Amino acid sequence: MKIYFELNGEQQYVDIEPGESLLSLLRRLGMKSVKQGCNTGDCGACTVLVDGRAVRSCITFAAKVRGRRVTTLEGLGSPGDLHPLQEAFLEAGAVQCGFCTPGMILTAYELLSKNDNPTPEEVRAAISGNLCRCTGYRKIVDAILLAAKWKREGRWR
Amino acid sequence: MRLRGIKRFHYARDVEEALSLLSAYQGRAALLAGGVDLARAARGDLEGLIDITGMGLSYVREEGGGLRIGATTTLTGILENKAAQGYLGGFFCEVLRQVAAPPLRNMATLGGAVVSAHPWADIPTALVALGAEVRWSDEKGEHRASVEELWQGQFRKIFRNAVLTEIRLPAWEGAFAFEKLSRSACDIALLNCACGLGIEDGKIAWARVAVGATPRRGRRLTWLEDFLVGNQPGEGLWREVRDRVEAQVEVSSDRRASGAWRKAVVGPLVARTLKRAAEKMGDA
Numbered sequence: 001m002k003i004y005f006e007l008n009g010e011q012q013y014v015d016i017e018p019g020e021s022l023l024s025l026l027r028r029l030g031m032k033s034v035k036q037g038c039n040t041g042d043c044g045a046c047t048v049l050v051d052g053r054a055v056r057s058c059i060t061f062a063a064k065v066r067g068r069r070v071t072t073l074e075g076l077g078s079p080g081d082l083h084p085l086q087e088a089f090l091e092a093g094a095v096q097c098g099f100c101t102p103g104m105i106l107t108a109y110e111l112l113s114k115n116d117n118p119t120p121e122e123v124r125a126a127i128s129g130n131l132c133r134c135t136g137y138r139k140i141v142d143a144i145l146l147a148a149k150w151k152r153e154g155r156w157r
Numbered sequence: 158m159r160l161r162g163i164k165r166f167h168y169a170r171d172v173e174e175a176l177s178l179l180s181a182y183q184g185r186a187a188l189l190a191g192g193v194d195l196a197r198a199a200r201g202d203l204e205g206l207i208d209i210t211g212m213g214l215s216y217v218r219e220e221g222g223g224l225r226i227g228a229t230t231t232l233t234g235i236l237e238n239k240a241a242q243g244y245l246g247g248f249f250c251e252v253l254r255q256v257a258a259p260p261l262r263n264m265a266t267l268g269g270a271v272v273s274a275h276p277w278a279d280i281p282t283a284l285v286a287l288g289a290e291v292r293w294s295d296e297k298g299e300h301r302a303s304v305e306e307l308w309q310g311q312f313r314k315i316f317r318n319a320v321l322t323e324i325r326l327p328a329w330e331g332a333f334a335f336e337k338l339s340r341s342a343c344d345i346a347l348l349n350c351a352c353g354l355g356i357e358d359g360k361i362a363w364a365r366v367a368v369g370a371t372p373r374r375g376r377r378l379t380w381l382e383d384f385l386v387g388n389q390p391g392e393g394l395w396r397e398v399r400d401r402v403e404a405q406v407e408v409s410s411d412r413r414a415s416g417a418w419r420k421a422v423v424g425p426l427v428a429r430t431l432k433r434a435a436e437k438m439g440d441a
Contacts, residue, residue: 001166018206019163021196040197047260053233054260059196061189063166064208107260128343129258 003066007031008075022048022057022065026072033073033102037131044130047103048072054110073102076109084155085109085147092143096134104130108144116151118144160196160203167207172294172320178207179318180296188320190229191264194273214268214322217241222328224249228268228321232256235267246437248333249326252283252351255335258343268321274308274374277345277413279337281308282375286333286351286367289326295319308374331355331363332437336430337370338422346370347414348423350430354390356438361385368402368427371419372411380405381427390435398431399424 004013007029016025023046026034034057037045041059048057049071077083082090085105095101104127111118111126118126123144124137132140150156167186169175179186186205187195195206214227219240226235232253235241242250256262256279270280271291284304292301295318307315337349346369353365364385369375381401388394403424410416 017163018166019160041193041261044258044260053263055264056260059193060264061166061192061196061206063206064189064192064210066168110259125342126259128341129260 001063003063005065005067006069008071016062018063020062022050022055022060022062022070025062026057026070031072031074035099035102037099042129042131043100044103044107044127045100047106047130049106049110052110052113054107071106073105076105083157084150085112085144088147088150089140089143092139092146094135094139094143096132100130100132100134104132104140108147111144112148112151116148118148120145160206162201162204163206164204165206167205168211169207169209171212172322175207175209175212175320176294176296176318178205179320184317188316190266191231191269193261193265194269194275209320219244220325224326226267226324226326228271228323229266230268232262232265232267232270233259236262244326245329245333248335249283249287252279252335255279255337267324271304271307271324272312272316272321274312275345276372276374277370278374279335279346279349279369282349282367282369283333283335283351284324284326285369285375285377286353286365287326287329288365289324291321292323292325293319293321305377329353329355332434333365334430334433334437336426336433338426345413348408348419348426349375350426351375352427352430352434354385354431354434354438356390356435359389361388361390364431366427366431368406368423371406371408371423372413378402378406378427385431390432390438395428395432399428402427 001018002015035045037043039058041056046058047054051069077086089095107127107130120141123141167178182205185202186207187203189206189208190210210229214229216227217238217240218225224244236250236253274281289304331354333353335351337346339346349369351367355363364382366378366381367375406423408416408419408423
């Protein structure tokens with residue numbers, strides 16, 4: 001079957017299998033920031049935004065994004081033009097192996113889109129379903145709080 | 158995740174079309190809303206998927222102090238709704254905030270929680286305590302039942318050929334509280350409890366108590382509800398509750414927790430939840 005949807009600001013009209021996951025589709029389209037971790041919706045590595053909401057792409061059927069707006073980390077920033085959230089993760093040292101980072105950033109993006117002055121507890125609650133096996137969570141929380149500060153100062157897009 | 162064998166994906170526009178598609182597939186199709194459970198544990202015999210999120214069943218409406226919630230409303234959709242936030246002082250939202258993590262709450266629907274009704278889930282325990290009613294449609298027409306009645310029967314068989322349309326939460330003059338025990342903030346419950354109390358002239362006028370993940374699905378402790386009525390809330394009563402629950406509630410082991418551990422904590426859990434409900438009434 002064919003579906004149309006918006007991926008990182010560009011219209012897509014693609015063939016999918018009716019039982020295919022969004023994760024599989026996005027990887028086929030070259031979105032390598034979207035990671036396959038647990039493949040059961042538990043770890044958060046595959047998190048993307050659909051109409052601005054963070055969802056698990058591994059347990060989302062690709063057919064469900066017909067006519068909707070999908071954002072992956074590639075749509076947030078690029079190596080030469082990092083999004084402030086990406087810069088904050090670097091600044092705070094919140095990246096080690098990097099496998100969880102795209103999901104962490106997109107989950108944080110949804111949080112900050114609704115609340116640009118979260119408490120540390122609210123940040124921890126927001127990322128409670130995103131697992132990191134390297135750094136621990138302190139620096140990730142620090143990074144999100146730093147990004148929130150930058151957003152309040154107008155350093156955002 | 159890639160479901161093998163799926164030949165068609167449909168976008169149903171209304172309940173009639175969804176029922177017609179279900180009938181055409183003769184049991185080899187599944188309805189899809191949030192899809193969280195379907196994608197994680199799909200039946201192997203499926204050939205068709207029917208998306209029901211475009212049928213106008215995503216809403217929250219206040220009615221006479223209660224709530225009418227469309228079956229495809231996401232947990233986030235409920236959490237962000239003003240009427241839901243105000244229902245019973247925010248009790249139902251308090252429950253939903255403890256279910257999974259935000260990205261899963263963006264996907265999971267209340268209808269999905271009713272149809273799956275996992276024994277370890279928090280929502281069934283809360284719905285049982287609240288006395289929620291569900292409505293569904295099949296080829297014979299529209300049906301309604303309390304969640305307790307529904308889950309006592311073969312509800313999974315019903316929903317192979319029916320569309321759950323609405324969940325109704327009744328109005329209560331009192332306060333409810335919810336507590337769960339789990340390994341981490343977003344983990345599923347090792348034990349959960351929902352309690353409601355009405356207090357008049359310093360004494361308990363009505364009580365609703367449900368315990369879930371025992372490891373069975375949430376069910377009411379009607380014997381405890383009967384005992385509570387007429388008593389005065391306070392530490393003495395909570396101690397009595399703790400001892401009675403520990404002695405009478407049936408718990409057992411599963412791969413997440415031992416029966417011995419559940420036995421040790423179920424009494425304090427119920428007593429604590431009742432105390433919190435009484436505190437919300439300003440009378441503990």
